[in-house]
Amino acid sequence: xxxxxxxxxxxxxxxxxxxxxxxxxxxxxxxxxxxxxxxxxxxxxxxxxxxxxxxxxxxxxxxxxxxxxxxxxxxxxxxxxxxxxxxxxxxxxxxxxxxxxxxxxxxxxxxxxxxxxxxxxxxxxxxxxxxxxxxxxxxxxxxxxxxxxxxxxxxxxxxxxxxxxxxxxxxxxxxxxxxxxxxxxxxxxxxxxxxxxxxxxxxxxxxxxxxxxxxxxxxxxxxxxxxxxxxxxxxxxxxxxxxxxxxxxxxxxxxxxxxxxxxxxxxxxxxxxxxxxxxxxxxxxxxxxxxxxxxxxxxxxxxxxxxxxxxxxxxxxxxxxxxxxxxxxxxxxxxxxxxxxxxxxxxxxxxxxxxxxxxxxxxxxxxxxxxxxxxxxx
Amino acid sequence: xxxxxxxxxxxxxxxxxxxxxxxxxxxxxxxxxxxxxxxxxxxxxxxxxxxxxxxxxxxxxxxxxxxxxxxxxxxxxxxxxxxxxxxxxxxxxxxxxxxxxxxxxxxxxxxxxxxxxxxxxxxxxxxxxxxxxxxxxxxxxxxxxxxxxxxxxxxxxxxxxxxxxxxxxxxxxxxxxxxxxxxxxxxxxxxxxxxxxxxxxxxxxxxxxxxxxxxxxxxxxxxxxxxxxxxxxxxxxxxxxxxxxxxxxxxxxxxxxxxxxxxxxxxxxxxxxxxxxxxxxxxxxxxxxxxxxxxxxxxxxxxxxxxxxxxxxxxxxxxxxxxxxxxxxxxxxxxxxxxxxxxxxxxxxxxxxxxxxxx
Numbered sequence: 135x136x137x138x139x140x141x142x143x144x145x146x147x148x149x150x151x152x153x154x155x156x157x158x159x160x161x162x163x164x165x166x167x168x169x170x171x172x173x174x175x176x177x178x179x180x181x182x183x184x185x186x187x188x189x190x191x192x193x194x195x196x197x198x199x200x201x202x203x204x205x206x207x208x209x210x211x212x213x214x215x216x217x218x219x220x221x222x223x224x225x226x227x228x229x230x231x232x233x234x235x236x237x238x239x240x241x242x243x244x245x246x247x248x249x250x251x252x253x254x255x256x257x258x259x260x261x262x263x264x265x266x267x268x269x270x271x272x273x274x275x276x277x278x279x280x281x282x283x284x285x286x287x288x289x290x291x292x293x294x295x296x297x298x299x300x301x302x303x304x305x306x307x308x309x310x311x312x313x314x315x316x317x318x319x320x321x322x323x324x325x326x327x328x329x330x331x332x333x334x335x336x337x338x339x340x341x342x343x344x345x346x347x348x349x350x351x352x353x354x355x356x357x358x359x360x361x362x363x364x365x366x367x368x369x370x371x372x373x374x375x376x377x378x379x380x381x382x383x384x385x386x387x388x389x390x391x392x393x394x395x396x397x398x399x400x401x402x403x404x405x406x407x408x409x410x411x412x413x414x415x416x417x418x419x420x421x422x423x424x425x426x427x428x429x430x431x432x433x434x435x436x437x438x439x440x441x442x443x444x445x446x447x448x449x450x451x452x453x454x455x456x457x458x459x460x461x462x463x464x465x466x467x468x469x470x471x472x473x474x475x476x477x478x479x480x481x482x483x484x485x486x487x488x489x490x491x492x493x494x495x496x497x498x499x500x501x502x503x504x505x506x507x508x509x510x511x512x
Numbered sequence: 513x514x515x516x517x518x519x520x521x522x523x524x525x526x527x528x529x530x531x532x533x534x535x536x537x538x539x540x541x542x543x544x545x546x547x548x549x550x551x552x553x554x555x556x557x558x559x560x561x562x563x564x565x566x567x568x569x570x571x572x573x574x575x576x577x578x579x580x581x582x583x584x585x586x587x588x589x590x591x592x593x594x595x596x597x598x599x600x601x602x603x604x605x606x607x608x609x610x611x612x613x614x615x616x617x618x619x620x621x622x623x624x625x626x627x628x629x630x631x632x633x634x635x636x637x638x639x640x641x642x643x644x645x646x647x648x649x650x651x652x653x654x655x656x657x658x659x660x661x662x663x664x665x666x667x668x669x670x671x672x673x674x675x676x677x678x679x680x681x682x683x684x685x686x687x688x689x690x691x692x693x694x695x696x697x698x699x700x701x702x703x704x705x706x707x708x709x710x711x712x713x714x715x716x717x718x719x720x721x722x723x724x725x726x727x728x729x730x731x732x733x734x735x736x737x738x739x740x741x742x743x744x745x746x747x748x749x750x751x752x753x754x755x756x757x758x759x760x761x762x763x764x765x766x767x768x769x770x771x772x773x774x775x776x777x778x779x780x781x782x783x784x785x786x787x788x789x790x791x792x793x794x795x796x797x798x799x800x801x802x803x804x805x806x807x808x809x810x811x812x813x814x815x816x817x818x819x820x821x822x823x824x825x826x827x828x829x830x831x832x833x834x835x836x837x838x839x840x841x842x843x844x845x846x847x848x849x850x851x852x853x854x855x856x857x858x859x860x861x862x863x864x865x866x867x868x869x870x871x
Binding site for chain 1: 522523524525526527528529561562563565568571579580581583616619620623646649
C-alpha cells in the first residue's frame with residue numbers, strides 16, 4: 135500500500151516515484167444521469183449545480199493516480215452561490231438597463247443594440263477571467279492524497295492576456311494562433327500547483343506551424359469546393375422553388391422542395407463536420423506538444439493523441455448529447471476524462487512525499503462567470 | 513476488545529503516506545500512528561471522501577481534520593465502519609430526502625407565490641406609479657409596432673364627428689381618464705387601447721358599424737382598459753415574467769423585450785381584464801344614456817372570423833387580437849337600456865361623416 139519504492143526506476147532520484155494515471159469505470163453513472171435529470175426538472179433547473187457536483191464526485195473518484203483516486207470536494211451550494219452573485223452583478227443590471235431603455239429613450243432599439251454590444255465587449259474582456267477562475271475553483275476542490283491543487287496567478291491579468299491574444303489572432307488572420315495558444319498555456323500551467331510544488335511549462339511554438347499552415351490553407355479550399363459541389367448538385371433544382379412559398383400560403387405543400395432544403399442543410403452540416411475534423415489534426419498536435427512541454431518535479435508528460443481517436447471522441451460525444459437530449463452529459467465527461475487518463479503517461483519521477491499542502495487562499499464560491507457565459511461542458 | 517487493523521493515513525499537511533493502525537470502537541475510530549500520534553474520529557463526524565463502493569478501499573475524512581484522509585482496505589474494519597456509521601455509505605437517506613423535498617416544495621411554493629404577485633398584483637400598482645413621461649414613451653414604441661405604415665384616417669368632417677362621439681362618451685362621467693381616439697386604415701374589425709390612453713379603431717370597424725352606439729360602446733370598452741391601466745400593467749407583467757424566467761435559468765433574457773411579438777402579447781388580456789373593461793363600459797354608457805346594445809352588437813360581429821382576421825402583413829396582428837376570451841357570456845352580460853332611456857349619440861349628419869372618415 136505504501137509506495138516508497140520508486141528508487142529502482144532509472145530516472146529517479148532518491149524519494150522519487152514513477153507516476154501512472156488510469157481511469158477505472160464504476161457503476162452508478164446511469165443512475166446519476168437519471169437522478170440529476172429528474173431533480174433538475176422538478177427544481178426548475180436550480181438543481182443543476184448539485185447535479186454537476188454529483189457527476190464530478192463520481193468521475194474524479196474514478197481517476198486513479200498511482201492507485202489513489204482523486205477526490206472532488208466542491209459542493210453544489212458553492213456553485214449555486216457563485217452563479218447567484220454573478221447574476222446579481224451582471225445579469226440583473228443587464229435586464230434592468232434593457233427594461234429601462236424602453237421607458238427612457240426615444241429609440242430603444244438602438245439603445246438595446248448599444249447595451250448588447252457593451253455587454254458583448256465585457257463578455258470578451260472577461261472570458262479569460264471566467265476560464266481561469268473556473269479552473270482555479272476546480273483545482274482547489276481536487277484532492278489527491280489529501281493535497282489540493284491551486285492556480286496562483288491573477289485572473290484579471292490572465293483575462294487581459296486572453297483578450298489581447300484574441301485581438302492579435304484576428305488581426306493576423308489566425309497566423310499568430312499557435313504562438314498565442316502557447317502563451318496562454320504557458321501562463322495557465324505556469325500558475326498551476328499541486329500542493330506547494332508548481333508545474334512548469336516551456337517550449338517553442340515553431341513545431342506547430344506546419345500543421346497550422348496546412349489546416350489554414352485547406353479550410354477555404356474545402357469550403358469553396360463544397361459550395362461549388364452543392365451548387366452543381368442543386369443549381370438545376372432551383373426550379374422546384376418556383377411558387378413554393380405562394381403554394382405554402384395556400385396550404386399546398388411541395389415535398390420535393392423540402393427534400394432539397396433538407397439535403398442542402400445536410401450538406402452544410404457535413405461541411406461543418408469536415409472542417410472540424412480537419413482542425414482536429416491541428417488540435418491533436420497542439421495537445422501532444424503542450425503535454426511534452428509540461429514538467430512537474432522530475433517528471434515530463436506525454437499525451438498520445440491521434441487525430442482519428444480525437445475525432446472519434448468528439449463525434450461520439452456530439453452523438454451522445456444529441457441522442458440523449460443532453461441527459462447523457464455525464465457520459466460525455468467520462469469519455470473525455472477516460473480519453474485523457476488512458477493516453478496520458480508520465481516519464482520520470484515525482485518526489486510525492488516531499489509535497490506539502492498549499493497555503494494559497496481558497497475560493498469560497500465557484501464558477502459563476504463560466505455559468506453566466508455558458509462556456510463549459512462539465 | 514477492539515482489534516487494530518492496518519490502514520493508510522494522509523495527514524493533509526503533506527502528500528506522504530503514513531501506515532497506521534485503526535481500532536473500531538463503539539463510538540468511533542482510534543487511529544494510532546504515525547510516530548506515536550493518536551487520533552479519535554467519532555462516527556458522527558465521519559464522512560466518505562469518495563463515493564463508497566463495495567470491494568474498494570473505503571476513503572474516510574472527519575470534520576475535526578478537514579484535510580486528513582484515512583484509507584481503509586476492504587475487509588472487516590471497513591465493514592464495521594459502514595455498519596456502525598451507516599450515514600457514511602450515503603445512498604438513500606430518508607431524513608435527507610425529506611429535507612430536500614421540503615426545501616423543493618417550499619421553494620416552488622415561494623416561486624409561484626412571488627410569481628403570482630409579480631404577474632397579477634404588482635403590475636397594476638407599478639403601472640400606476642409610472643411617470644407620465646415614461647408612459648408616453650411606452651405609448652410611442654407600442655404605437656410604432658402596431659400601426660406600422662397604416663394610414664391614419666383624417667377626413668376633416670369625419671374627424672370632427674369622431675371627436676363629437678368621443679366627447680359624448682367622455683362626458684358620461686367626470687372620472688373618465690384622458691384619452692384620444694384615432695382611426696387607422698386597417699383591413700380587419702378591431703379596436704385596441706395603447707398605453708397612455710391612446711385608443712385606436714380600425715377603418716374596417718367604422719365601415720362595418722351599424723350605429724353610433726356601436727362605436728361609442730367600443731370606445732367605452734377600450735376606455736375601460738385605459739382607466740384600469742391594463743396596457744401599462746400588461747407591459748410591467750411581461751417584464752416581470754422575463755425576470756422570473758431569467759432568474760430560473762440564469763440567462764439574461766432581456767432581449768426579447770424589444771421585439772414586436774413581445775409588444776403584441778401586451779394587448780391580449782385575461783378574461784378578468786375584459787370583464788373589468790366591460791363593467792366600466794356598461795357603467796359609463798348607462799350613465800351617459802348611450803344604449804350598451806351597440807357594444808353587444810360589436811362583440812357579436814367580432815366572432816365572425818372573416819371580418820376580424822386579415823391576410824398579408826396584418827395577418828399576425830389581427831389573428832392575435834381576435835382571441836377575445838368568453839365572448840358568449842360577455843354578450844349575455846350586456847343588457848340594453850329600457851326603452852325611452854337612451855338618447856342619441858351624435859346627429860345623423862355626423863354619423864354619415866364618420867362613416868366616410870377613411871375616404
